[in-house]
Amino acid sequence: MKTTEYITNTINRLPKGYIFTYADFITEVNKREAIIKALNRMVVSGKIAKLSKGKYYKPETTPFGNLEPPQYQIVKDLLEENGKVVGYLTGYSIYNQLGLTTQVGNVIQIGKNTIRPGFKRERYSITFIRQNNTITKDNIPLLQILDSIRYIKKIPDTTIEASVKRILSIIRGLTDNDKSTIVRLALKYPPSARALLGAILETTDYDNLEQLYRSLNPITKYKLGGLNNILPATEKWNIV
Numbered sequence: 001m002k003t004t005e006y007i008t009n010t011i012n013r014l015p016k017g018y019i020f021t022y023a024d025f026i027t028e029v030n031k032r033e034a035i036i037k038a039l040n041r042m043v044v045s046g047k048i049a050k051l052s053k054g055k056y057y058k059p060e061t062t063p064f065g066n067l068e069p070p071q072y073q074i075v076k077d078l079l080e081e082n083g084k085v086v087g088y089l090t091g092y093s094i095y096n097q098l099g100l101t102t103q104v105g106n107v108i109q110i111g112k113n114t115i116r117p118g119f120k121r122e123r124y125s126i127t128f129i130r131q132n133n134t135i136t137k138d139n140i141p142l143l144q145i146l147d148s149i150r151y152i153k154k155i156p157d158t159t160i161e162a163s164v165k166r167i168l169s170i171i172r173g174l175t176d177n178d179k180s181t182i183v184r185l186a187l188k189y190p191p192s193a194r195a196l197l198g199a200i201l202e203t204t205d206y207d208n209l210e211q212l213y214r215s216l217n218p219i220t221k222y223k224l225g226g227l228n229n230i231l232p233a234t235e236k237w238n239i240v
Helices: 005-014 032-045 140-150 160-172 177-187 191-201 212-213
Strands: 049-052 055-057 060-062 065-067 089-090 107-112 119-121 126-130
Touching: 005 032, 005 212, 032 049, 032 055, 055 191, 065 089, 089 140, 126 160, 140 177, 140 191, 160 191, 177 191
Parallel strands: 107 126
Antiparallel strands: 049 055, 060 065, 089 107, 119 126
16 A cells, blocks of 8 residues: 555544644554655645644634644643553633633643643643642543632633632532542642632532541631632631
């Protein structure tokens, strides 16, 4: 099979928005220069698009033009290593997905155990948030909720009150097992996040909160304001 034919057949099987490089073809066709030339010809013809140097994707075409790849695809090399999860999308990258804001920006935030300085990748600014818990595929949704609680004052185009209402709705939908897990994960978060999570969970009638409550300094106050009507237990959790 000719190089171009092999590449075309392979790309046809890829989902739209999937990002790939010439290295994805090397194991089958050991002709680096021929592969790069073939890919660049496909870019010129419009069959594929180029995200950045050496990175290509199969675009999804709409009446308004080609859609960019999903954010996960743009940074997937930072989220997985040798098939193992080492990071996850969080912060500005998932606020819209969680229904916390209508804004979709050009900042991609990644939670990782080991962080690095931020950098630019095409039109996106990539920044990092340190995660002290072990990251697994199963706990990523819970870590995203906790990160939203931790940075609740920084969620754009909304209010703290609106954000808490939405997070309360999300947490109401968790199983008791998930609530138990999110409490355990929260123990490695700052006190203000632990306190707000406690007040939210207590509002859902989840009562296995002793360890979370005892982890807080009883004289420290957490200034969030205006939450008494949403969270009846704010006074208990020192939220003012």
